[in-house]
Amino acid sequence: MSVFLELGQRPDEPGPPIHGPTAYPAEVTARLTADAATIIGRYPQSRSALLPLLHLVQAEDGYLTPAGIAFCAGQLGLTHAEVTAVATFYSMYRREPTGEYLVGVCTNTLCAVMGGDAILESLESHLDIAPGQTTADGTITLEHVECNAACDYAPVVMVNWDFFDNQTPSSVRDLVDSLRSGEKPTPSRSGALCTFRETARILAGLSNPGDAPDAGRVGAATLAGLRVAHERAMAAPDHGAPPDTDPKVADDR
Secondary structure (H helix, E strand, O other): OOOOOOOOOOOOOOOOOOOOOOOOOHHHHHHHHHHHHHHHOOOOOHHHHHHHHHHHHHHHHOOOOHHHHHHHHHHHOOOHHHHHHHHOOOOOOOOOOOOOEEEEEEOOHHHHHOOHHHHHHHHHHHHOOOOOOEOOOOOEEEEEEOOOOOHHHOOOEEEOOEEEOOOOHHHHHHHHHHHHOOOOOOOOOOOOOOOHHHHHHHHOOOOOOOOOOOOOOOOOOOOHHHHHHHHOOOOOOOOOOOOOOOHHHHHHO
16 A cells, blocks of 8 residues: 655645745845844854844844845855755744734643633734734734743733733733834833834844833742742752762662
């Protein structure tokens, strides 16, 4: 009996993994090349700069395009396939045009228990879009994420990877309405909110005219473990200390 295996992208994925413009105008290429030189110069081996370069071209297009893939490959002496393999592995690299604000809702275990599912449903209804889609005005792209790594203030919503803590269905509707009206609410853990492209440029390691101020204060819930450690005079083992010589442990070995 023969078995046929069809390899490639999932049947429900539209188009190729990376699509869009295939080349940049000369002036854009020149500007990106200057930025790329700054980034590449920070690494002993040029190919180590691939991740920030992908953020750089994402800041240019709002998502990854064949033009961006070709630019990164040319700058680093890699093949298009090598760059695409990395670009499609990490979820922070977008493959579809993204709005000014990428709103991610966590529905993993703790956030779900605390109301994450209701928050996502509320946004889907309020914005009339599904996860992965963008509002008609290009302001909001809705994303369903598995975990924001912010369980201490669940349920959490992220806007361009900035945290908005302790959300409710009502508060997230107010949040996206503010964004669509041109306001920039202050995130829970940083000084100011940037647009998606501004954030991508910052992640590329480049200065930006709208650089966010210093991060906000860390909340008590985040510091709970550290507080208990201080109260109990707990400390990490000395790096130079000998390994545990407890007789029972030694016998078990």
